[in-house]
Amino acid sequence: MSRLEEKTLKTEKIFDGRIIRLQVEEVELPNGQLSKREVVKHPGxxxxxxxxxxxxxxxxxxxxxxxxxxxxxxxxxxxxxxxxxxxxxxxxxxxxxxxxxxxxxxxxxxxxxxxxxxxxxxxxxxxxxxxxxxxxxxxxxxxxxxxxxxxxxxxxxxxxxxxxxxxxxxxxxxxxxxxxxxxx
CATH class of the missing domain: 3.90.79.10 (Nucleoside Triphosphate Pyrophosphohydrolase)
Structure with a gap:
């Protein structure tokens, strides 16, 4: 499989705290199927x-x-x-x-x-x-x-x-x- 990227279709913010943010992203997988990803955003x-x-x-x-x-x-x-x-x-x-x-x-x-x-x-x-x-x-x-x-x-x-x-x-x-x- 040459294409590995997942395309984000929709992002839902779940939590926005002092240190982290949590969001759930609906993504299109390389094979065209849909999936969800739970992502923690951090400032570094x-x-x-x-x-x-x-x-x-x-x-x-x-x-x-x-x-x-x-x-x-x-x-x-x-x-x-x-x-x-x-x-x-x-x-x-x-x-x-x-x-x-x-x-x-x-x-x-x-x-x-x-x-x-x-x-x-x-x-x-x-x-x-x-x-x-x-x-x-x-x-x-x-x-x-x-x-x-x-x-x-x-x-x-x-x-x-x-x-x-x-x-x-x-x-x-x-x-x-x-x-x-x-x-x-």
């Missing part, structure tokens, strides 16, 4: 692999209601309006950790759950961390504990299912590959 997000001068990764421990558990993650947050992802990454790093950085670079962008959502995460690496006096605070409904972990400790946390999200696992894998290449 950033995640920051923040490295201390000692090479440790700065992470946040926080409770995630959707999982009903506390997990450890790299700092992250959603884009506000038409916010530039780089500016969002700097803002989220400051808000969640109290750190600014001398250097920040984009690593990669990826979709989190393309089967039903359009959320894209832009992953950045921040170096040259420094504490910002009177830094921006967490959102009023955010509570986190800061952690600094080595790559080996992060791998252990993945095994213990304390690191349990894709963006953080992706960042840890990036660091593992980086270390392996440096050893050669």
């Amino acid at each position: 997000a950033v995640a920051i692999l923040a490295l201390t001068d000692e090479g440790k990764m700065v992470m946040v421990e926080q409770y995630r209601k959707a999982l009903e558990k506390t997990i450890i993650e790299i700092p992250a947050g959603k884009l506000e309006g038409n916010e530039d992802p780089l500016q969002c990454a700097k803002r989220e790093l400051e808000e969640e950790t109290g750190y600014g950085c001398d250097e920040i670079e984009w690593l990669i962008s990826f979709y989190t759950s393309p089967g039903f959502a359009d959320e894209i995460v832009h992953l950045y690496m921040a170096k040259g961390l420094h504490v910002i006096e009177n830094s921006a605070n967490l959102d009023e409904d955010e509570f986190v504990n800061l952690k600094e972990v080595t790559v080996q400790e992060a791998v252990q946390l993945i095994g213990e299912q304390k690191i349990y999200d894709a963006k953080t696992a992706y960042a840890v894998q990036y660091m593992q590959l980086k270390e392996a290449l440096q050893e050669k």
Whole structure:
């Protein structure tokens, strides 16, 4: 089958919230049949692999209601309006950790759950961390504990299912590959 696109015939908005929108789309499939797709619309997000001068990764421990558990993650947050992802990454790093950085670079962008959502995460690496006096605070409904972990400790946390999200696992894998290449 050469044509794989699905043509949207009708969109019904189901929910419009603070973070996501849910809609049901009636689509024409490549074979001409009709089907429905439930789609979550998301403004996009950033995640920051923040490295201390000692090479440790700065992470946040926080409770995630959707999982009903506390997990450890790299700092992250959603884009506000038409916010530039780089500016969002700097803002989220400051808000969640109290750190600014001398250097920040984009690593990669990826979709989190393309089967039903359009959320894209832009992953950045921040170096040259420094504490910002009177830094921006967490959102009023955010509570986190800061952690600094080595790559080996992060791998252990993945095994213990304390690191349990894709963006953080992706960042840890990036660091593992980086270390392996440096050893050669």
